[in-house]
Amino acid sequence: MRLSSLRGVLLAMPIALLTLVPLLVVLGAFLDPQPEIWTHLIDYVLPDVLKNTLILLLGVGCGVLLLGVPLAWFTAVCEFPGRRFFSWALMLPLAMPAYVLAFVQVGLFDFTGPVQTTLRELTGDSSWFPRVRSTGGVVLVLSLAFYPYVYLLARNAFLTQGKRALEAAQMLGMSRQQGFWQVALPMARPWLIGGLTLALMETLADFGAVSIFNFDTFTTAIYKSWFALFNLPAASQLASLLVLFVLVLVGLEHWARGSRQYHGRIVAAERIQLHGWHRAMAVVVCTLVLCMAFVVPLLQLLFWVSSIWREDLDARYFGFTLRSMAISLLAALIVAVLSLCLVFIQRRFAGRMTRWTVRLATLGYAVPGSVLAVGVFLPIAWLDNLLIPLAQSLGFAGYQILKGSVAVMLLALAARFMAVAFQPMDSAMQRISRNQEDAARSLGLSQRQLLWRLHLPMLRGGVLTAVLMCFVDVMKEMPITLMTRPFGWDTLAVRVFEMTSEGMWANAALPSLMIVLTGLIPVVLLVLKSED
Known part of the structure; x- marks a missing residue:
């Protein structure tokens, strides 16, 4: 393995572990039948x-x-x-x-x-x-x-x-x-x-x-x-x-x-x-x-919605919408930053092993959300059990630091939707030719200046597309949100699940309509892209 490819693997592996650890934890269940x-x-x-x-x-x-x-x-x-x-x-x-x-x-x-x-x-x-x-x-x-x-x-x-x-x-x-x-x-x-x-x-x-x-x-x-x-x-x-x-x-x-x-x-x-x-x-x-x-x-x-919105639309929906948008925006930004790092690593340290590591990092989209929820929760619960004695020594008896927190949900969402953000950014990076980079270097630009003055401006469209698509996908995502959310941390998708579980179709319509209207954003992007 070339030195540059090895450096690429070492840099990309921490991001890939977001997906690999939950998968290995779940597959490890076969070792304890x-x-x-x-x-x-x-x-x-x-x-x-x-x-x-x-x-x-x-x-x-x-x-x-x-x-x-x-x-x-x-x-x-x-x-x-x-x-x-x-x-x-x-x-x-x-x-x-x-x-x-x-x-x-x-x-x-x-x-x-x-x-x-x-x-x-x-x-x-x-x-x-x-x-x-x-x-x-x-x-x-x-x-x-x-x-x-x-x-x-x-x-x-x-x-x-x-x-x-x-x-x-x-x-x-x-x-x-x-x-x-x-x-x-x-x-x-x-x-x-x-x-x-x-x-x-x-x-x-x-x-x-x-x-x-x-x-x-x-x-x-x-x-x-x-x-x-x-x-x-x-x-x-x-x-x-x-x-x-x-x-x-x-x-x-x-x-x-x-x-x-x-x-x-x-x-x-x-x-x-x-x-x-x-x-x-x-x-x-x-x-x-x-x-x-x-x-x-x-x-x-x-x-x-027209028949029930006066009775159903109350202050709770402000919380549902705010939490949905907050977790979606936060997850989208985290995934976009991590995917941008993967794109730069793959470009800077090109090599077969680097590409395979990046593929592993984006494997989460092929894994069901319920599996990632289990795979993330198990190591978090294990880590919490290790930290309980420390919490007790500090006077927080029975206090759990990670389990039941938003961090667990964000970890699972990041692993699930890494590929969604990576694909548009990688496509945008492919449009930047090596000749453009060589020309920029011939003008005296360092690697850091190359990043800020060439790559990031030309990747702006891909980054925006990645953030929007991740935002909408997290808004629609149900199993991870349902299985890892903190107690009482309900979102629009959770509201839909609760109402449909009771057969209250009309009451599920309002949060569903909000999700559908938000989901039109990436579809419009796809339509515009197909017409280019």
């Missing part, structure tokens, strides 16, 4: 949890592909009425957290909801209506929530092909349909796998939506083991299994991508003009998905 806990899990928990998780992964995987790929193809390659509008509007569901979409759909389509109530008034019977609180219901909701990951990446892939890929296939004797299946889709394979992997990781990490549907998965089982059964060892054992699921998923993604090289660039080729029923189908499909995933839920939230 505790047979009585595993017997209980195998007999009463794991059969249903494993079955539900596998069904959910399979169903959501198929769902996001069935929704995301056709929509990406229509808006990237075809021409039909409203294409320019749908090309960015179909990204709006990114602003709708899965747990918000879940309780809105339950509130609309459950037995006591307005849809079934209206059907009973018109026909006298609604028993034939599909049950929304079902496996199919949760799969549909998560597919609607996570299809934009596939849509965004697949659309970028199809934009690099344009109409020319189909024309090349037709020159080889294929029909347009055969060209799509045998040329366009295989060429888009790495983008599709990337989007599918993101959607499946979000599915594994989801807690709010599956809890609303009473659909037990690893995340709900971890939460119940910790807070309902007060059994932290059982929660850590379940978290270790969930980490293995995530690592297997990441490994399969790398294996599926293989060593193939895919090259392409955005082309301005002529679009395929849709006519007749093909044109109508494209408009109907785009409209239906957009309405189900964003428009109808947003209108329902506005309706609920």
